Amino acid sequence: MSRYDYPRPAQDEITPRPLFLSRRQIMAGIGASAASALTRRVAEADTLKTHPGPYSAALTPTPRDDVRNYNNFYEFGMDKGDPAARSGEYHPFPWTLEISGLVQKPQQIDVAGLLRAADLEERLYRMRCVEAWSMVIPWNGLPLHQLLERAEPLPQARYVAFESIVRPSEMPGQRDDFSGITWPYREGLRLDEALHPLTFLAVGAYGESLPNANGAPLRLVVPWKYGFKGIKAIRRIRLVAEPPPTTWNQLAPQEYGFYANVNPQVDHPRWSQAQERVIGSHSLFGEKRQPTLMFNGYSEQVASLYQGMDLREDY
Amino acid sequence: MKKHWRFVLYPLGLLPALWLLKQGIDGQLGADPVNVFERGLGLWAFRFLVLCLCVAPLYAKTGLNFLRYRRLLGLLAFFYASFHLVAYMGLDAGFNLSILLKDMTHRPFTILGMTAFTALLPLALTSNRWAMRWLKRGWKRLHLLVFPAALCAMVHFYLSFKTLNDMSAFYGALMLCCIMVRLPKWMKGIRKIIPYGRAI
Numbered sequence: 001m002s003r004y005d006y007p008r009p010a011q012d013e014i015t016p017r018p019l020f021l022s023r024r025q026i027m028a029g030i031g032a033s034a035a036s037a038l039t040r041r042v043a044e045a046d047t048l049k050t051h052p053g054p055y056s057a058a059l060t061p062t063p064r065d066d067v068r069n070y071n072n073f074y075e076f077g078m079d080k081g082d083p084a085a086r087s088g089e090y091h092p093f094p095w096t097l098e099i100s101g102l103v104q105k106p107q108q109i110d111v112a113g114l115l116r117a118a119d120l121e122e123r124l125y126r127m128r129c130v131e132a133w134s135m136v137i138p139w140n141g142l143p144l145h146q147l148l149e150r151a152e153p154l155p156q157a158r159y160v161a162f163e164s165i166v167r168p169s170e171m172p173g174q175r176d177d178f179s180g181i182t183w184p185y186r187e188g189l190r191l192d193e194a195l196h197p198l199t200f201l202a203v204g205a206y207g208e209s210l211p212n213a214n215g216a217p218l219r220l221v222v223p224w225k226y227g228f229k230g231i232k233a234i235r236r237i238r239l240v241a242e243p244p245p246t247t248w249n250q251l252a253p254q255e256y257g258f259y260a261n262v263n264p265q266v267d268h269p270r271w272s273q274a275q276e277r278v279i280g281s282h283s284l285f286g287e288k289r290q291p292t293l294m295f296n297g298y299s300e301q302v303a304s305l306y307q308g309m310d311l312r313e314d315y
Numbered sequence: 316m317k318k319h320w321r322f323v324l325y326p327l328g329l330l331p332a333l334w335l336l337k338q339g340i341d342g343q344l345g346a347d348p349v350n351v352f353e354r355g356l357g358l359w360a361f362r363f364l365v366l367c368l369c370v371a372p373l374y375a376k377t378g379l380n381f382l383r384y385r386r387l388l389g390l391l392a393f394f395y396a397s398f399h400l401v402a403y404m405g406l407d408a409g410f411n412l413s414i415l416l417k418d419m420t421h422r423p424f425t426i427l428g429m430t431a432f433t434a435l436l437p438l439a440l441t442s443n444r445w446a447m448r449w450l451k452r453g454w455k456r457l458h459l460l461v462f463p464a465a466l467c468a469m470v471h472f473y474l475s476f477k478t479l480n481d482m483s484a485f486y487g488a489l490m491l492c493c494i495m496v497r498l499p500k501w502m503k504g505i506r507k508i509i510p511y512g513r514a515i
Contacts, residue, residue: 066346069345069346070345070346070347078476078477078478078480080345080346080347081345131477133347133350178478178479178480178481178484179477179478179479179480180478180479181478251478252477267417267421267422269422269423269424270422270423270424270425270474271418271422271424271425272408272414272417272418274411274413274414275409275411275414277347277349277350277407279346279347280346281348282342282344282345282346282348283342283348284336284339284340284342284344284348284349284352284406285339285340285406287347287348287349287406289409
């Protein structure tokens with residue numbers, strides 16, 4: 001397994017945790033009850049205990065601030081800066097993840113507990129947005145199959161349907177909405193895709209619990225698919241027999257398919273997918289662009305899932 | 316004195332471009348600077364085009380006379396459209412000919428943008444007294460091209476977002492108003508050529 005490293009601040013540069021938390025508590029406002037404030041403190045600012053997991057390629061991670069401040073998370077607004085700027089009212093915890101549908105043992109999983117789990121992995125994955133930009137992000141979490149196996153899917157289960165949270169009171173994008181998106185945001189995978197060892201549930205990034213803008217408290221990461229498949233703030237996972245409806249596919253089926261595998265040969269109707277802008281240079285004339293790789297560079301692991309399929313048809 | 320104003324107004328109109336450029340060079344355009352730069356220039360092109368199309372109806376309805384600045388606004392729209400085009404070809408597509416060619420032949424989004432630019436080009440080239448004298452009545456007819464350009468730019472602008480949003484809705488509505496307000500006059504013009512009863 002290749003080793004990787006990314007810039008971490010020196011020990012003395014890190015704001016002492018109690019100081020950080022107390023500031024956070026002030027920011028969180030006075031309205032919240034003492035009890036819920038306590039749960040929030042535990043979960044929101046957690047430094048996670050993680051160990052390097054498999055599949056982490058030798059890549060240079062994108063600067064953390066770019067990953068935190070440049071997001072598509074329409075629940076908070078349509079600008080890339082909105083999720084970071086407008087998610088201050090969003091307090092995800094306490095959070096229960098429900099796994100239901102065609103399973104032997106439906107699950108109600110306390111996500112704060114997941115964050116404290118000792119066996120969280122770190123995976124450095126490429127992330128390719130359908131808008132032709134890319135990042136490299138060290139996620140912390142666990143492979144999705146671990147949770148799905150706990151629920152014991154029934155033989156009829158063929159697909160996995162994901163549903164995000166609806167909280168208009170905390171999510172301004174769900175209040176003033178032009179986009180035509182009907183909430184909750186929905187995504188879906190074929191069961192074999194969901195069980196693939198690359199498919200990851202992130203509860204953190206860069207060694208810390210997920211910031212709101214990145215999809216707190218937990219989100220899906222499917223590194224060989226376009227970023228919009230990575231549904232954020234997951235509330236419900238259901239195992240189903242038929243392909244579930246997915247948000248972008250419903251909105252513009254000719255532009256966004258159910259599979260949404262990264263594929264430089266199949267262009268978006270409005271732009272080429274052959275290359276990508278690499279986020280992080282901050283330089284107008286020196287912004288790096290690189291050719292986009294088939295399955296975002298994960299062909300070796302996932303190409304076999306799509307054998308015999310016409311990827312132009314099933315884009 | 317009147318002429319001297321122009322020497323102030325053109326640089327003033329180009330300030331947003333310079334500001335974007337400065338921010339870009341200083342690394343202040345955020346995580347995806349090329350995208351912000353390219354979109355910024357396109358937005359300013361659209362703004363100037365809307366303003367340019369406001370001038371005539373504003374004069375007709377309210378008597379406010381900005382006719383003197385119409386050429387300035389139109390030319391600024393064209394300048395920004397050119398900057399936008401160069402940013403797209405160079406900074407975004409990296410002058411990759413295969414990508415550019417496919418964009419220009421296969422994608423309505425890019426084709427619309429290019430059509431708008433192509434329609435504005437002869438207008439910019441003939442926006443001088445000499446061309447007006449040379450083209451005589453044809454000049455006015457030629458400059459009707461601004462309306463197809465505006466419509467193409469409007470749809471292009473709308474398509475540049477993944478979904479309808481407040482920005483594209485606002486500017487799209489403004490542009491539509493600028494065009495709709497002229498419809499009665501145009502209908503009269505058509506009726507002169509094709510009187511009632513004979514139009515099929």
